[in-house]
Amino acid sequence: MTRFARHRMLTGMFAASLLAAATPSFAQEVRLDVPYVPTSQTTVDEMLKIANVTAKDYVIDLGSGDGRIVVSAAKLGATAMGVDINPQRIKESHENAKAAGVTDKVKFFQQDLFQTKFSDATVLTMYLLPSVNLRLRPTILNEMKPGTRIVSHDFDMGDWKPDQFKDLGTDQVYFWLVPAKVEGAWTAKVGADSYKFDLTQKFQEVSGTATMGGKTLKVENGRLAGENFTFELVDGGNRRVMMGKVSGGSITGKDWSATKG
Ligand SMILES: C[S@@+](CC[C@H](N)C(=O)[O-])C[C@H]1O[C@@H](n2cnc3c(N)ncnc32)[C@H](O)[C@@H]1O
The missing domain is CATH 3.40.50.150 (Vaccinia Virus protein VP39)
Incomplete structure (x- = not known):
């Protein structure tokens, strides 16, 4: 049938x-x-x-x-x-x-x-x-x-x-x-740089911006597999793949981290 x-x-x-x-x-x-x-x-x-x-x-x-x-x-x-x-x-x-x-x-x-x-x-x-x-x-x-x-x-x-x-x-x-929740503002440290992330989430799909000083980068192709968060940080022609684990109000990656707010 x-x-x-x-x-x-x-x-x-x-x-x-x-x-x-x-x-x-x-x-x-x-x-x-x-x-x-x-x-x-x-x-x-x-x-x-x-x-x-x-x-x-x-x-x-x-x-x-x-x-x-x-x-x-x-x-x-x-x-x-x-x-x-x-x-x-x-x-x-x-x-x-x-x-x-x-x-x-x-x-x-x-x-x-x-x-x-x-x-x-x-x-x-x-x-x-x-x-x-x-x-x-x-x-x-x-x-x-x-x-x-x-x-x-x-x-x-x-x-x-x-x-x-x-x-x-x-x-x-x-x-x-079930995707973790990442919608909203995050303060991120990526190496020596500090960013403000502003993320929009639709179920497991995420996009947004990352601002540092007066410069705005894009967050693209963001995807949540449960608590595992992968996205691309796009700076003009440069794309950097970022991976991290979400745990409540923090995200921890290999060489970066973020906290909610
Ligand atoms: C399509 S059958 C699926 C049965 C089983 N899960 C399977 O896959 O073989 C749906 C089942 O839901 C039960 N059911 C219907 N309404 C329910 C409700 N409000 N609460 C609990 N069970 C309900 C029915 O009695 C039925 O056995």
Whole structure:
């Protein structure tokens, strides 16, 4: 099935799930924001591979279905948590974790993903809907640590471009790193020179100016990969590649540093 056919199916089923809310059943008590469509095991494996999940990770799957992403992450040694609003899915998840022998590494909770604290995950996985991704985006960008890995099956994050994208033919995998925040004014020491940086940030992309005395240089092609910041300092025809690590209000490079303000 193509991405668009599946998108139509997901959104079509979504409408159906709302209609079902009028019938006296589980659906009467809970409103599904996304219908249940499981990710194929091949795509689960690709999602965990693109995020480079290891035993050091804490993986959270929002809307975890039958727990397949959580169980697969645990099989790689990670600890993992899944939340799903449908109690039937949570029951299946416990059964699947038991069958895979990973009950000590996983937790499943029947709860609303919008009421779930997920900022302590090192990897966040999602197979939701574009509108749901966009509702989660501010929390991801503002509350998750720089460098946190985000993976989404099939759906993007609007104008936050993915850092990696893999087209598997029937499925697509999107990958982002939560970028550090560098927008605004910085005082930088580059060798013996002092600069005032004024940076503009759009997600992982950065541009701006660097002023020293009456001279203004350009900051171009700035890019954040989590807390790793790379840009070019452009002085006429000269381009100098600068690299540094952002940690809160400071940036530290090999032969330069900056502090916020
Ligand atoms: C497309 S399925 C993805 C399942 C699983 N993550 C996977 O990739 O196989 C979306 C899941 O989100 C769940 N869901 C829908 N709305 C939810 C909400 N508000 N809170 C938690 N789970 C929700 C559904 O029950 C469903 O299992």
